[in-house]
Amino acid sequence: MATKPSSTAIRPQSIREKQAPKTPKTIKQQEKRIEEVLSFPILLFDKITQSVKEAEAFKFGCSEVGKQVDRLCQMLRYAVRLATSTATGTKFYDRPLRRIAPEVSKNLEKSLTLVKKCRQRSMIRRVVTIVSAADFQKLLELLDSSVADMKWVLSIFEAGGVGGGIILTLPPMLCNDPIISWVWSFIASLCMGKLQDKIEAANELATLAKDNDRNKQIIVEEGAILPLLKLLKDSSSMEGQIASASTLYVLANDMKRVRTINGEFGVPIIVQVLGESPMKVQIRVANLIAKMAEHCPLAQEDFARENAIRLLVTLLSFDFFMDDCKPKTTPSSICSIVEITKELEKKNLSNTVLGLTSMHSGGSFRGGNHRNERESEKPEMKLRLKISCAEALWMLARGNVPNSRRIMETKGLLCLAKIVESEEGELQSNCLMTLMEITAAAESDADLRRSTFKSNSPASKAVVDQLLRLIKDADNPTLHVVAIKAIGSLSRTFPARDTRVICVLVEQLSHRNDAAAIEALISLEKFVCTDNFLCVEHSKTIIEFGGVPFLMRLLRGKGKAFLRGLILICYLAIHAGQSEALERAGVLNAFEGVDRSFIAQHSELKELVPKAIYHLSVFQQSFYAA
Secondary structure: OOOOOOOOOOOOHHHHHHOOOOOHHHHHHHHOOHHHHHHHHHHHHHHHHHHHHHEOOOHHHHHHHHHHHHHHHHHHHHHHHHHHOOOOOOOOOOHHHHHHHHHHHHHHHHHHHHHHOOEOOOHHHHHHOOOOHHHHHHHHHHHHHHHHHHHHHHHHHHHHHHOOOOOOOOOHHHOOOHHHHHHHHHHHHHHHOOHHHHHHHHHHHHHHHHHOHHHHHHHHHOOOHHHHHHHHHOOOOHHHHHHHHHHHHHHOOOHHHHHHHHHOOHHHHHHHHHHHOOHHHHHHHHHHHHHHHHHOHHHHHHHHHOOHHHHHHHHHOOOOOOOOOOOOOOOOOOHHHHHHHHHHHOOOHHHHHHHHHOOOHHHOOOOOOOHHHHHHOOHHHHHHHHHHHHHHHHHHHOOOHHHHHHHHHOOHHHHHHHHHHHOOHHHHHHHHHHHHHHHHHHHHOHHHHHHHOOOOOHHHHHHHHHHHHHHHHOOOHHHHHHHHHHHHHOHHHOOOOOOHHHHHHHHHHHOOOHHHHHHHHHHHHHHHOOOOOOHHHHHHHHHHOOHHHHHHHHOOOOOHHHHHHHHHHHHHHHHHOOOHHHHHOOHHHHHHOOOHHHHHHOHHHHHHHHHHHHHHHHHHHHHHHO
């Protein structure tokens, strides 16, 4: 099993730059071996023993202190032997010792100070230095607590080391915070226990983490990430991999915790497991990738660097080329596009699908290892894997132009469009959300837009067809709104002659769902804004398809629909002010009736409304003059 590289190893640039810098004190503490940490209290024992022998006063109290100190020293030495004799490949979990050792050292120092005061001294020193039986009583109570702490720590090491189960008792030091003691016990089992103990400990950590974010933070701070990743990498136990992935999934709901997983070189391990594991494990790992990418932009970059996107697209499209193409009755079917791929089937298509996986970095992905298992899995399990992979792609593409480009480079657009057409429910929704993120990336990146969403591109045509189909027919309001938003992001890709998109969007202005109508207004606005090269032609098309009456009805309302409708009709007036439809609808009078305070509240309207009024006034003056 791979071990964590030393602190001097060269780390990836993104991780090295983005992790929070550690203080010199923290680095020094981490560099110290546990033997060095325990050496100081052990050395104090010799000094205390010598002072006990030299004591002239309170000999009984000093003797009792010496006995307790001797018990502590034996425990400390036993802990050192445990740390140095840990089996190869097993990490000794020293976090509890590092926390308890300073408290033990403090109590031993107090013991040395008190016992020294009992040595033979001059009369003046005896008078000045006052030692009472109460002092010994307090000290013995402190030493009893340290003995109990050490006894508890050694018990969890022994339980973790020999598989004796998880210790749920509390050390005195943590009686007010039992969570930490439980976490220590579970992590000790993760590091030093047998396989079944590790699985049980991982599940217990997941249960604790689900309670609240404080528990999650304690689990991460006490060092659970590295042993969880090691358990995830252990391919000998599918149950262990599932338990580890599930626990990491619960922990990965915060950017700092995700970065901790990254800092332990978790991304390469996670991607490797995604490529090499059975389907049940792949589902959990894909969910983990989605959660990490959702909460950390750095994780998006790291997963892309490890070629996770290609693996996810491959898993998502596993049955894509294997299914027979069944003719569809709807005009939006993309079977004609799938026919293009049938030529590939004549050239050993299955090798083509698996060939995608061979491009994984380092050649570590063995896509054929579990191919038979995947083919024999239940349809429900295959569906669950596709849902998880689609969600992971969605989170990796969200707000990330390079990752959207990578999805398109893997020919994922065609696969996503096919699934949106043929599937329903969560899988369809996740694929549609991925398409929405890709179209948003294309909207913000001209090179991506020009290279991918060409009018003659089969993948682009398939995506647009499915988006238009959903806008027309989708019963799910969420899918409906997402499809409208995605088609609006592609506004700059449609030529003036392609009027079907504008026609469909204009029809949505009267939709009973306000969210759909508002999103249609925003999408149409992207067609006619000055940034769109064809804004004049698109403005005329909107008017031609009867958009003005719908807009005038929206202007009688209020709220967001009123604002977006006013902006859209302003653009129509600026770019197509000579239209008689605008004059017949009384748009100029409507502008003059708009509340000036409302215009002043929105910076967009401050410039648009006067321009629109000017263009309409010029046209009407020239019209009447003629």
